[in-house]
Amino acid sequence: MRLRWNVIIGSLTIIPGLLFGGVATGYLLGGLADKHLFVGAHHLVNVVLLLLVFVMVIATALTLAERKWSAMMQNRIGPNRARLPFLENSALSGVPHVITDVLKLLTKEAFIPKDASKLLFNLAPMLAFAPVFALFAIVPAGPTVNVFGFDIEMVAANPDFGLLYLFGIASLAVYGTSLAGWSSNNKFALLGGVRASSQMISYEVALGLGLVGMMIAFSTVQLGGPAGMSDLQSHYLPGWSTYLGPIDVGVPQWGFLLQPAGFILFFAAAFAETKRAPFDVPEGESEIIGYFVEYSGMQFGLFMIAEFVEVVVLSGVLIAIFFGGPYLPFGNLWLKSLFGPDWQWLYGSILGTVFWLKVVLLCYLQLAIRWTFPRFRYDQIQTLGWKILLPIGLANVFISGALILWDPSLKALAIAGGIEILVLVALTLTPTPAKSRADAHIGHHGPVDEHGHGADHALPAGHH
Amino acid sequence: MSADDYDPSPSNEELEAHLQTRNMVVNLGPSHPAMHGTVRMRVELDGETIVKVDTEIGFLHRGFQKSCENVTWTQCLPYTDRLNYVSALGNNFGFLHAVEELIGLEIPERAKYIRVIGAELHRICDHLTATGALGLELGAFAAFLYGVEARELLWDRVTELTGARLTTSYGRIGGLNRDLPPTWPALVEKSLKKTEELAGEVEALLSRNRIFVDRCRGTGIITTQDALDFGFTGPCLRANGVKYDVRKAKPYWVYDRLDFEVPVGASGDNYDRYLCRVEEMKQSIKMIRQCFKEMPEGPVMVDDWRIALPPKQEVYSTIEGVMAHFKLVMEGVQVPAGEVYSCTEGANGELGWYLRSDGSGRPYKVHVRAPGFHILSGVNKMIEGRMLADLVPTFDTINMIGGEVEQ
Numbered sequence: 001m002r003l004r005w006n007v008i009i010g011s012l013t014i015i016p017g018l019l020f021g022g023v024a025t026g027y028l029l030g031g032l033a034d035k036h037l038f039v040g041a042h043h044l045v046n047v048v049l050l051l052l053v054f055v056m057v058i059a060t061a062l063t064l065a066e067r068k069w070s071a072m073m074q075n076r077i078g079p080n081r082a083r084l085p086f087l088e089n090s091a092l093s094g095v096p097h098v099i100t101d102v103l104k105l106l107t108k109e110a111f112i113p114k115d116a117s118k119l120l121f122n123l124a125p126m127l128a129f130a131p132v133f134a135l136f137a138i139v140p141a142g143p144t145v146n147v148f149g150f151d152i153e154m155v156a157a158n159p160d161f162g163l164l165y166l167f168g169i170a171s172l173a174v175y176g177t178s179l180a181g182w183s184s185n186n187k188f189a190l191l192g193g194v195r196a197s198s199q200m201i202s203y204e205v206a207l208g209l210g211l212v213g214m215m216i217a218f219s220t221v222q223l224g225g226p227a228g229m230s231d232l233q234s235h236y237l238p239g240w241s242t243y244l245g246p247i248d249v250g251v252p253q254w255g256f257l258l259q260p261a262g263f264i265l266f267f268a269a270a271f272a273e274t275k276r277a278p279f280d281v282p283e284g285e286s287e288i289i290g291y292f293v294e295y296s297g298m299q300f301g302l303f304m305i306a307e308f309v310e311v312v313v314l315s316g317v318l319i320a321i322f323f324g325g326p327y328l329p330f331g332n333l334w335l336k337s338l339f340g341p342d343w344q345w346l347y348g349s350i351l352g353t354v355f356w357l358k359v360v361l362l363c364y365l366q367l368a369i370r371w372t373f374p375r376f377r378y379d380q381i382q383t384l385g386w387k388i389l390l391p392i393g394l395a396n397v398f399i400s401g402a403l404i405l406w407d408p409s410l411k412a413l414a415i416a417g418g419i420e421i422l423v424l425v426a427l428t429l430t431p432t433p434a435k436s437r438a439d440a441h442i443g444h445h446g447p448v449d450e451h452g453h454g455a456d457h458a459l460p461a462g463h464h
Numbered sequence: 465m466s467a468d469d470y471d472p473s474p475s476n477e478e479l480e481a482h483l484q485t486r487n488m489v490v491n492l493g494p495s496h497p498a499m500h501g502t503v504r505m506r507v508e509l510d511g512e513t514i515v516k517v518d519t520e521i522g523f524l525h526r527g528f529q530k531s532c533e534n535v536t537w538t539q540c541l542p543y544t545d546r547l548n549y550v551s552a553l554g555n556n557f558g559f560l561h562a563v564e565e566l567i568g569l570e571i572p573e574r575a576k577y578i579r580v581i582g583a584e585l586h587r588i589c590d591h592l593t594a595t596g597a598l599g600l601e602l603g604a605f606a607a608f609l610y611g612v613e614a615r616e617l618l619w620d621r622v623t624e625l626t627g628a629r630l631t632t633s634y635g636r637i638g639g640l641n642r643d644l645p646p647t648w649p650a651l652v653e654k655s656l657k658k659t660e661e662l663a664g665e666v667e668a669l670l671s672r673n674r675i676f677v678d679r680c681r682g683t684g685i686i687t688t689q690d691a692l693d694f695g696f697t698g699p700c701l702r703a704n705g706v707k708y709d710v711r712k713a714k715p716y717w718v719y720d721r722l723d724f725e726v727p728v729g730a731s732g733d734n735y736d737r738y739l740c741r742v743e744e745m746k747q748s749i750k751m752i753r754q755c756f757k758e759m760p761e762g763p764v765m766v767d768d769w770r771i772a773l774p775p776k777q778e779v780y781s782t783i784e785g786v787m788a789h790f791k792l793v794m795e796g797v798q799v800p801a802g803e804v805y806s807c808t809e810g811a812n813g814e815l816g817w818y819l820r821s822d823g824s825g826r827p828y829k830v831h832v833r834a835p836g837f838h839i840l841s842g843v844n845k846m847i848e849g850r851m852l853a854d855l856v857p858t859f860d861t862i863n864m865i866g867g868e869v870e871q
Binding site for chain 2: 070073074075076187188191195277278280285286287288289371372373374375376377378379380427435
């Protein structure tokens with residue numbers, strides 16, 4: 001394939017540039033709001049900026065990115081037919097398709113089947129959309145910095161029960177899906193709704209268990225703020241840091257390094273919660289078409305965009321908990337010292353950009369998984385959730401707890417995590433012996449698939 | 465019973481009784497993503513488990529057999545394109561082979577080789593579609609597109625050979641209507657290389673993919689006895705370990721001279737059917753290369769004006785030429801009275817033809833034994849008692865083609 005350098009360089013400058021501009025606006029507006037309205041008014045700015053601008057715009061862009069990226073993976077060109085007036089000769093990488101999609105969905109008839117339960121039918125898309133959106137409220141998208149004399153937190157809300165809010169709201173999402181399936185008065189939709197509700201409820205167990213290790217390690221369920229998980233990950237493991245000239249380096253306390261098993265569990269479970277391939281049985285377009293089979297127009301659009309919002313939110317949550325939030329793996333102190341007290345918002349904006357870039361990368365990872373893996377069968381999903389993820393989660397909680405009790409500085413945990421990662425990498429790189437049928441029948445999850453849960457069965461080995 | 469005797473607490477029997485449930489009947493198709501080729505399945509579901517499947521075909525029925533009776537033998541050819549529309553050349557040549565057998569006609573060497581090349585090319589196309597669609601419907605869209613990319617390449621070669629991608633109508637009774645284009649073998653070789661690469665890509669994406677294997681292995685199983693009873697042939701039968709391939713059992717054209725293996729499975733499940741197809745593609749590629757190497761020069765059509773159209777030069781300059789041309793076009797090839805059952809190995813199995821001629825230029829009766837029909841009839845055995853989701857890979861690996869099943 002021809003490398004289009006202008007496109008590559010363009011996106012490499014435009015995307016971080018836009019993100020930086022957005023975050024900087026957030027900090028400055030937040031500072032102004034605090035100064036002129038009341039202290040804490042910056043949270044209102046954040047609601048608008050983070051939820052409505054960042055999450056929504058990235059989710060919208062993902063609708064296009066999904067098609068373009070999948071086209072890349074499949075030797076296709078992808079959408080390029082929609083053109084803007086006066087720019088008929090340029091496909092603009094398919095960006096006009098975002099506009100045409102929205103126009104199409106908005107102008108289509110919102111069809112309601114005759115025997116559908118009207119109230120629930122109309123309520124379901126909203127119930128599916130709102131919770132995923134609200135999830136992002138507790139995700140800190142940048143460090144707390146001082147702007148115009150006020151401490152500006154880059155988070156819509158920072159309750160001390162952070163992760164509990166996350167679990168609570170995440171479980172609400174199931175209502176939208178199952179109600180959509182039930183109220184449509186359609187057998188396919190009903191099957192989809194039943195599948196969705198059982199899947200989402202089962203995976204909540206693994207979802208919670210995946211994070212317990214992190215909660216023990218940092219002794220908090222809060223995400224934002226100086227005592228929150230996100231900020232704690234900017235610290236190095238005690239004693240394992242040094243200075244290279246002015247730059248501080250060391251082993252950061254990133255959740256991914258401390259809790260690889262927890263990360264994989266949480267990732268797999270959250271992936272199941274988003275109902276995207278390989279966990280898309282509720283949709284299962286080749287079998288039952290999906291719980292939203294009767295929806296059309298923007299009501300369908302809400303389900304659709306909710307899925308993409310979920311992708312963004314999941315990336316944000318994963319980064320805040322497991323990938324150091326907005327922080328770089330090293331050099332954070334050095335970066336902070338570069339800017340004087342009046343220019344801290346610049347420091348914040350740089351890290352905010354880092355956060356959103358991490359989000360985009362994780363979104364890409366999720367789409368790559370979605371386009372690479374076939375769909376599970378309904379019962380296989382339950383097996384994975386209850387018989388594989390749950391025991392691993394329990395083992396992980398006990399082992400992590402023991403290690404933290406033994407060494408509260410988390411170093412033992414980090415070493416165990418390092419070993420887990422090494423085992424996973426080794427297993428992934430080891431070529432599987434030639435097809436042995438009997439073997440594959442017994443092991444439910446071999447090292448064949450690389451996207452996390454396939455390698456799960458290796459985890460106990462990493463723990464001894 | 466007076467009001468005092470009434471005991472509101474339920475009896476033990478009542479408490480232990482199962483909940484009264486009814487099975488749900490779902491109509492899959494004729495317009496349903498999994499039901500390619502517009503077949504309808506009336507599926508009775510107990511939760512996610514299939515209790516009963518009722519397959520209803522006929523949505524693509526177009527009266528193939530009757531239509532054939534109203535046209536000359538040669539004019540049947542375009543109808544055969546539409547049987548298995550993914551591998552039309554296989555049907556074309558199969559039909560011609562049957563007619564030639566009825567006449568007792570031996571076609572030229574070169575034509576035999578070209579027929580093998582064409583049939584095998586389209587067999588690859590068919591298997592690419594089947595394996596790709598299996599991936600597609602299990603959610604691995606990329607595998608499908610890789611498969612289809614290779615198929616497009618091969619169809620481009622078929623277009624150069626026949627003038628059409630799907631409705632090839634290539635070959636005539638007594639040989640072929642035209643020889644290979646001059647640079648064609650080199651192009652085919654190039655496409656085959658790319659096909660090998662892409663098919664390898666599909667295999668790499670699917671064959672050892674944990675989820676794919678879990679979905680396919682142990683699902684859609686049919687016992688060997690059932691498979692034989694239902695009349696399974698082709699990859700679906702070979703997946704059970706029965707080594708029956710018309711190309712080996714009753715060699716026609718030049719298959720007896722070619723060096724190829726017949727891959728067989730063991731368990732008769734979806735995974736084995738998939739693997740059989742993957743392996744058969746490799747064997748077909750091998751065969752095509754061999755044919756190009758061994759193919760002699762020479763005519764591609766018998767030199768008999770009762771069967772082959774005379775050269776245009778003769779038509780325009782001699783009375784014999786004009787008359788032969790006129791008689792062949794208006795009355796058709798005069799096939800001697802009699803009947804024949806002849807079969808070739810189509811992509812999905814034994815493609816059989818029962819032909820009956822009354823000595824005129826038109827068939828008295830054309831009956832097709834479409835491999836897919838027999839396999840489709842066994843689909844109940846494969847999925848009753850299994851889960852709804854298993855229907856999808858099962859329906860894909862049996863590769864039901866509406867055109868040939870419903871004729």
